[in-house]
Amino acid sequence: xxxxxxxxxxxxxxxxxxxxxxxxxxxxxxxxxxxxxxxxxxxxxxxxxxxxxxxxxxxxxxxxxxxxxxxxxxxxxxxxxxxxxxxxxxxxxxxxxxxxxxxxxxxxxxxxxxxxxxxxxxxxxxxxxxxxxxxxxxxxxxxxxxxxxxxxxxxxxxxxxxxxxxxxxxxxxxxxxxxxxxxxxxxxxxxxxxxxxxxxxxxxxxxxxxxxxxxxxxxxxxxxxxxxxxxxxxxxxxxxxxxxxxxxxxxxxxxxxxxxxxxxxxxxxxxxxxxxxxxxxxxxxxxxxxxxxxxxxxxxxxx
Ligand SMILES: Nc1ncnc2c1ncn2[C@@H]1O[C@H](COP(=O)(O)OP(=O)(O)OP(=O)(O)O)[C@@H](O)[C@H]1O
Ligand SMILES: [Mg+2]
Numbered sequence: 001x002x003x004x005x006x007x008x009x010x011x012x013x014x015x016x017x018x019x020x021x022x023x024x025x026x027x028x029x030x031x032x033x034x035x036x037x038x039x040x041x042x043x044x045x046x047x048x049x050x051x052x053x054x055x056x057x058x059x060x061x062x063x064x065x066x067x068x069x070x071x072x073x074x075x076x077x078x079x080x081x082x083x084x085x086x087x088x089x090x091x092x093x094x095x096x097x098x099x100x101x102x103x104x105x106x107x108x109x110x111x112x113x114x115x116x117x118x119x120x121x122x123x124x125x126x127x128x129x130x131x132x133x134x135x136x137x138x139x140x141x142x143x144x145x146x147x148x149x150x151x152x153x154x155x156x157x158x159x160x161x162x163x164x165x166x167x168x169x170x171x172x173x174x175x176x177x178x179x180x181x182x183x184x185x186x187x188x189x190x191x192x193x194x195x196x197x198x199x200x201x202x203x204x205x206x207x208x209x210x211x212x213x214x215x216x217x218x219x220x221x222x223x224x225x226x227x228x229x230x231x232x233x234x235x236x237x238x239x240x241x242x243x244x245x246x247x248x249x250x251x252x253x254x255x256x257x258x259x260x261x262x263x264x265x266x267x268x269x270x271x272x273x274x275x276x277x278x279x280x281x282x283x284x285x286x287x288x289x290x291x292x293x294x295x296x297x298x299x300x301x302x303x
Contacts, residue, residue, distance in 0.1 A: 098179070162190050
């Protein structure tokens, strides 16, 4: 049996990233604990949702996992290999197996590059496609898989709507058949009417390819629909993590309860009766530890 079988695709252990910033006059130094000892795993074909208020460290976590930024401490294993301290040249294989989809598809596409070329670029960079015909066929296939007409491949990014551009970004990400996609708020910038379509596309592709997602998001309703498990971040820490249904049925941390209570309910009667829970965010004490309250459901100690 393969040594990797059953092992999570991604294992993050005590991941930490502190930023030292200087004050306005360049004297006083200030330490921002953007990510402060975060641990989680993402299984093969699984979706882990990372949620939490603005500034809680979600994007920094994503960037560390992608090795776009260097951790202050902690370890990242991807497909069983420690990638935390790989150097640029050694990251190549990992870069192919782990892809990214960003929030703003427009800024992540080169405006002067035909979208078909943008989708083919990672295939060429990794030497997967050799000749022109194979390239054209592969691009057409990828366009189809993300719900775009292959004839659009010769157009430029500005000729597409936001939702279509995000489809192009997704086609580019899946082109090299990654095992993990880090998606940082991939639907936040889209019209509400388009968001569900893109979420469904992510789900369909997962079913087809068995790809895992680390899905960073604000919208808890989407997270509930898409994610198998959820981790809630607050000020650089995970305060609660559980299987999605467990988390929504039995949230234990007051911050999670507050987030869930802020979700609108689509039924008007129940929406009217909805009780908001307010939680004044406090930085979790440094010595607080996650406790397992039921299998797979972890909650940070409260002071
Ligand atoms: N390069 C940097 N230098 C200094 N501080 C940074 C840097 N990048 C992020 N931070 C700080 O780290 C903290 C976490 O930022 P991060 O972008 O990870 O949050 P986030 O959860 O993704 O927020 P949002 O929901 O707004 O996207 C914030 O306080 C942010 O200001
Ligand atoms: Mg962010």
